[in-house]
Amino acid sequence: MIRVTLEKNDFFAGQPNNLTISLINTEQETLTNIVFALKLPATIRVQSGSKQVEILQLAPSERFRHTLQIVPQSIGTSALTILNFSYRDGSGKTQRLKELSNQITVKEALPPPPKAEIDVKLNPTELNFKEWGKLDGQVTNIGQIALVSIKVRARGEVQCNEDISLGRLLTGETIRFSLQVYPLASGTHVPISIGINYIDTVKETYNRSISTSLRVVKKEESVSTTTFNNSTFGGGYAGRDYTGDVTHNYSQEVNLAKAAQEIQDLLAQLDRTYPTKTKEEKQTAIVERIQQQIKRNPTLKNRLWNALKAGSVEALKQALDAIYENPAVSISVEAIKGFLEAEYRE
Known part of the structure; x- marks a missing residue:
């Protein structure tokens, strides 16, 4: 024997509802070739799922659920009918169930729950x-x-x-x-x-x-320009005063120092980000991150490029060494130079 029930009988009009039919094998033998059809009222539209059901087999005490999504068009009470229900018992003999009918109730749709935004x-x-x-x-x-x-x-x-x-x-x-x-x-x-x-x-x-x-x-370092115009220094050259213009411009040194500081700050940050990676893995990640940072920061990119053009690779290396004697992680200055040259060729 197969017991057939509806998992719920109450639905809401104007919105999708799940209609689920539950079948359970109450026999002590496996049942096979289970087929039946569903007949719904004209006021209920099937949105998804089939009204024709076929089940290959159902073991003893096994439960099977068949679900359709329906949209009731109006409120009220009506019947869902199960037609042409048949199956084969353990000996292969076909058994038929009489027509089954279940009452379903369609209610007015509930208001949507309030939204938290x-x-x-x-x-x-x-x-x-x-x-x-x-x-x-x-x-x-x-x-x-x-x-x-x-x-x-x-x-x-x-x-x-x-x-x-x-x-x-x-x-x-x-x-x-x-x-x-x-x-x-x-x-x-x-x-x-x-x-x-x-x-x-x-x-x-x-x-x-x-x-x-x-x-x-970043707090910019001040660029010092000292000019001595028509100044007199006692004890000058060969017993005479020296009068003239003396200008000392630190702009290139500051440019190098700023570029080096930005790179070293980034290296220190990356060392915190990848503390457990091997030296080779960390180096690869560092090179990629620095290249991304240079691309995103035109000021740093131009500062590095100008420093390299005017001060050479060795000057930038010295500036880096002056800021961090033993950095936790490092990148070769040649790698920065090669990347910048490729960027400015494009």
Whole structure:
């Protein structure tokens, strides 16, 4: 014998519903070649699934489920009928079941659940590289339900030591926040993301991430130009005063030092990023990352190129050595030179 039931009898008008028919073999033998057809009221449209069912076999106590997706067009009570039901028993004899009918009820559709939505904005700001700064913004509840336990955190090319808890936020309300961040990279578009975690008043949890970028600048070293115009130095040459113009320009030295510092800062960051990699793996990753950084940062690219043109490879190497005597990781200056030459040929 096969027991046939509907897993639920109540449905909602005007929207997709799953109609599931459950069959269970109550015999002590395997049944085979199970077939039947479903007849639905004209007011119910089948959106997916078949009204013709065929099951090769059903072992003792085994359950089989057949599901259709239906869309009732109107409310009310009607019948679902199962026709032409037959199967073969353990001896191969065909058995037939009489026509089965199940009552189904279609109700008015439930209103959609309220949505929890937020809008996040950051105030334009400029931060200093490797200095703690303040990142201000605001969160607005633009959804249809109150929010609780809102937490904000910055991720990406910045260090952010703690989440900011904003508490409860009613529909239409705005709350401001201020994050303390420590930029780990510099440039006009340093990528970061703002992670927002919040819970609505029906206890559903949401996680949202908003990608953006920051302007992070380095404190520029001053370029010294000392000019002595018509100055007199006592004890001059051969017992006479020397009068004239003496100009000392440090611009090229500073250019080299800035380029070297940016490279070494990036190397130190990469060493923290890949602490467990082998020397060869780390070196490959470092070369790729530095090339990407140079491409993204036209200022650094031009600074390196000008330094190499005016000061030679050896001058840049000396500048690097002067800043870091024993860097944790390194890259050959020749590799930088070769990459830049290829870039400026294109």
